[in-house]
Amino acid sequence: MSKLLDFCSNFDKKDFSAGQDMIAIGEHSKIVYILISGSVDVMVNDTFITNLSEPGTVVGEISALLEIPRTASVKAKEACRAFVISDISNLFDTSIDASLEITRLEFDRLFKAANNLILLKEEFLEAASHAGLDLTKIPQMADYMAQWEKIQESSAGKFPFVTEKAIGEDREITLNPGDTLLKEGDNVEKFYALKSGTVTHSRQDGAFSFDVSQPGTVLNVGYALVNCEAMTTVKAKDSVIIKEIDDVRNLFRTERSAGYEILKQIAEKIVMLTRTFVDMKGKLFGIAESISGEHKEGMKKLTDLLVQREKDLRATLSKAD
Numbered sequence: 156m157s158k159l160l161d162f163c164s165n166f167d168k169k170d171f172s173a174g175q176d177m178i179a180i181g182e183h184s185k186i187v188y189i190l191i192s193g194s195v196d197v198m199v200n201d202t203f204i205t206n207l208s209e210p211g212t213v214v215g216e217i218s219a220l221l222e223i224p225r226t227a228s229v230k231a232k233e234a235c236r237a238f239v240i241s242d243i244s245n246l247f248d249t250s251i252d253a254s255l256e257i258t259r260l261e262f263d264r265l266f267k268a269a270n271n272l273i274l275l276k277e278e279f280l281e282a283a284s285h286a287g288l289d290l291t292k293i294p295q296m297a298d299y300m301a302q303w304e305k306i307q308e309s310s311a312g313k314f315p316f317v318t319e320k321a322i323g324e325d326r327e328i329t330l331n332p333g334d335t336l337l338k339e340g341d342n343v344e345k346f347y348a349l350k351s352g353t354v355t356h357s358r359q360d361g362a363f364s365f366d367v368s369q370p371g372t373v374l375n376v377g378y379a380l381v382n383c384e385a386m387t388t389v390k391a392k393d394s395v396i397i398k399e400i401d402d403v404r405n406l407f408r409t410e411r412s413a414g415y416e417i418l419k420q421i422a423e424k425i426v427m428l429t430r431t432f433v434d435m436k437g438k439l440f441g442i443a444e445s446i447s448g449e450h451k452e453g454m455k456k457l458t459d460l461l462v463q464r465e466k467d468l469r470a471t472l473s474k475a476d
Contacts, residue, residue: 159211159260162253163189166238171195171231178215178229185222185242188214193235198228205469206232213257219243220422247411254414261421266383268428268468273358273386275464276303282460288453295442302435304363326399330354330391337375337389345399347374352395356387366392373417432468436461 168191171177177188177195194208204227207214218225220243240246240253247254279300283290290296327350330336337343339359349372357364367374374389374397439461443454 159189159213159253159256160191160238162250162256163238165250166240166253169237169239171235171237173231173233175231176228177231177237178225178227180226180228181224183222183224184215185219185244187216187219187240187243188237189240190214191236191238194232195229195235196232198230199226213260216243216257216261217422217426220419221426244415247415251408251411251414254411254418258414258418258421261418261425263383265421265425265428266386268425270386271464271468272428272432276300277360278460278464279303279457282456283453286453286456288450288457293442293446293450293454295445299435299438299442302438328397328399330395330397332391332393334391334395335388336391336395336397337385337387339385339388341385342383343375343385345375345401348372348398348400349374350396350398353392354389354395355392356389358387429468432465436465 166189169188171193178184180199190207190212191210194206195214196206197204207229214229214237215225246257280290290300328336328347330352336347336354349367349370351370353366353368354374355364355366375385440458443451443458446454
């Protein structure tokens with residue numbers, strides 16, 4: 156059960172009977188629900204997406220945070236009860252503990268979704284090898300795999316950022332060119348944000364390497380929140396100044412607008428990754444349909460892999476912790 160329920164005692168509760176709508180697709184609302192008991196089905200038009208039943212599951216937060224129409228309908232599958240957050244934009248003012256826990260849960264989803272995308276290229280190559288499929292002999296697949304490389308680079312390690320004003324006058328660290336701030340696999344509780352200079356994110360497996368120079372970029376807020384291993388090594392490319400905060404939760408308590416902005420940007424990245432995955436799945440199916448002969452059976456194994464990974468992604472995004 157999610158710890159989030161421990162922080163929701165001051166919120167109103169609402170009961171839903173079996174078959175009752177909790178959220179209607181297309182509506183505009185800042186309301187967010189936190190499931191206490193029962194289960195709900197998520198539907199897009201008449202297509203079933205997933206079932207949510209774990210106590211502490213947050214429902215409707217993405218559209219509420221991004222102020223976009225609801226992208227799915229949510230209906231009670233059985234009698235259920237939920238806490239009601241009437242306006243998520245005020246959450247950091249009304250309950251900092253609930254705000255932090257929702258941010259932690261959302262980043263955990265983002266981290267797992269991004270990690271799945273990072274590893275998918277390698278899974279593709281392994282699946283193709285097992286299927287006896289030579290991707291170099293399929294012209295469309297060269298462009299397709301090149302797109303995955305770009306996706307890996309754009310999705311990994313680029314976490315939300317706060318402004319210099321929100322970071323405040325905390326301890327500064329000066330790095331010389333080549334110095335390491337974070338190492339892939341490290342568990343780091345401290346919070347680092349870039350003040351000046353350029354840092355390079357890279358992975359040991361050589362999957363990608365890219366530079367970050369935007370002042371205010373948060374380099375490890377997610378790791379500090381969910382205590383997960385760093386996906387990348389971060390090194391100074393030139394002379395760099397880093398802002399350090401011992402506990403990211405203190406930033407959320409003192410600079411609540413920064414905390415809310417981080418939560419919004421996490422939601423944006425979840426939407427971006429999900430749309431990217433759906434787009435890449437559609438492109439692969441298009442390639443598979445255009446192929447005949449000796450490659451057709453092998454391509455089916457690749458499309459089957461993406462179908463399974465889509466199910467895994469849905470499961471990841473629906474978990475409460």
